[in-house]
Amino acid sequence: MIQENMKASAGARKATQRILVVQLVVxxxxxxxxxFLGGSEKAVSAGVGGGIGIVVTVYFALQVFSVRxxxxxxxxxxxxxxxxxVKLVLTVLLFAVALVLFDLEFLPLILTYAATLAAYWLALL
Structure with a gap:
């Protein structure tokens, strides 16, 4: 039984790594x-949106894998x-901080975040 749990855990960790790689690529x-299309301001906004998606994925993975x-x-x-x-609250907080502290373009921010969410689910297939 312990060996089966170890195999399942290893598989879950591998899936998590795949999700993070896909999110980074996206x-x-x-x-x-x-x-290319809009310049550095839009690029930074897209990076922040994707970064939020990646940060909350990392948090969730750490939380889930904290259970032995x-x-x-x-x-x-x-x-x-x-x-x-906590992932939901963290997402809202990160968006609030990003929008208050930085002069970001909303569309690239939210679209890239949404793309990282889609990548999360696609990487599981």
Whole structure:
């Protein structure tokens, strides 16, 4: 049973790495496209949007993987629920801070964030 849990954990970690790589690639492409089409201000905005998506993914992964293999299903579910709740709050806070502190273009910011969310789900396929 422990060996099965270890294999499942390794598979989940590999999927998480794949998600992060895809999010980084999507963000990088969005920054390049924004720079080409709109200049540095739009490129920075796209980078911040993608960065928010990546940061919350990293947080969620760290929260979920804080539960050691072999723990009860209730502990794993608790980590997932807490991770999702904090991820949502963290996302809102990061957007608020980004929009208040920096002069960002909203469209590249939100589109790149949305692209990282789409990449999250596509990388799971």
């Amino acid at each position: 963000t990088s492409l969005a920054v390049l496209i924004a720079a 293999p072999g723990r009860t299903a209730a502990k794993m579910a608790q980590a997932l629920y807490i991770g999702e709740a």
